[in-house]
Amino acid sequence: MARWKELPAGLDSRERRLVAELRRLKDHSGLSLAALAGKTGYSRSSWERYLNGKQPVPRAAVEELAQVCGADPTRLVVLHDVAAQARQQPPAAAAPDAAATAQAGVPVTPAVGAEPPGQEPAAGPVPGTVPLRTVPLRTVPLRTVPLRAFLAGIAAAVVVAFGAGLLTGGAWADDGPGAEDSGTSGYRRGVAYDCDIRRENAGLRAGHSTSREILLDTNSTGFDVVEVQCLLREHGFDPKTTDGLYGQDTKEAATRFQSARGLVADGIVGPKTWAELRR
Known part of the structure; x- marks a missing residue:
């Protein structure tokens, strides 16, 4: 790969x-x-x-x-x-405003020069300081509540997963040696699939299946069959189609291939035939 x-x-x-x-x-x-x-x-x-x-x-x-x-x-x-x-x-702001911080449960430090609640403000700012404008709690955007709810829902989905x-x-969980796909997921009948032939460490591949042991015979269908048809064609035994249906033409091509490789020429693709196809 x-x-x-x-x-x-x-x-x-x-x-x-x-x-x-x-x-x-x-x-x-x-x-x-x-x-x-x-x-x-x-x-x-x-x-x-x-x-x-x-x-x-x-x-x-x-x-x-x-x-x-x-x-x-x-x-x-x-x-x-x-x-x-x-x-x-x-993008996250450099620092949260006072209202958002208060809503999150973090105490808000009064602005320099601000008077405690219930008292009249001083006549002017404390000498040598610059008063900071406080933000009333009512200005907190209400959209933060739906956002929190959404993130909580995502977290719950992750927990369920x-x-x-x-x-x-x-x-x-079947990543170990011998693991194979079923070869049927997403397969559509009546479609002639392309063969993407390449050689890798594991042997010859056509890009449709990684199978090496599954048994295939007349009326088998799926991407495992497409893989066999592509490999047969690559070895010079043309099954006349790459539609994923193990019909008579595919069986005859497999039989000729088995005979040429000294295998039991029954047209049934098993582990030994797979091994020769992958060479």
Whole structure:
């Protein structure tokens, strides 16, 4: 897998967390940017901008990425909403005004030269000092209450996600050796998928599945089948389609491939056939 570029230094920490999780999910799926574009409503260049922190990721793109990678979108949507809220907040002021500080429960120090409540003000400022204008409590913007309520709701959602095991990596608990995708999430019948053939440390890949053991035979469907069809074509045994349906043409191509590699020529793709396809 190609090394990711460094994210922009000025990227907010919450945005950085979201992009890092999306990168991890994309890498876990084994999909290239081109393959990802073919399975979602977003172009390859759009995914390049989103995953390199050049442009905020739309909420719908987060949900589609989770869907095609077979992951629960709840955790990613929570991270997206937190990052989106952070983008809408104005830069923090150098110091809070007196009213906001008082509402937060912090005692307000009287302005220099100000008289205690209930007493008449002095005739003039204390010599050598500059009186500060105090701000009445009634001037506190009422919009701070909805903002607090919103942030409290976000915090509650994060707590729920933790409780469900979503923020502790539960969605990717099968990252160890032998872990495989189901190969059906986001698959659409009747679509001829492109083959993005490349060679990596784990062997030959076509960008649709990381499977190496799943059994495939007549009437199997999904991205595992697309992967097999692409690899058969790459090895010179054309199945005549890359639509993800294990039909008679695919079975015959697999049988010829198995015979050429000295395998049991039954047309059923299993671990040994996968191993030869990945070579």
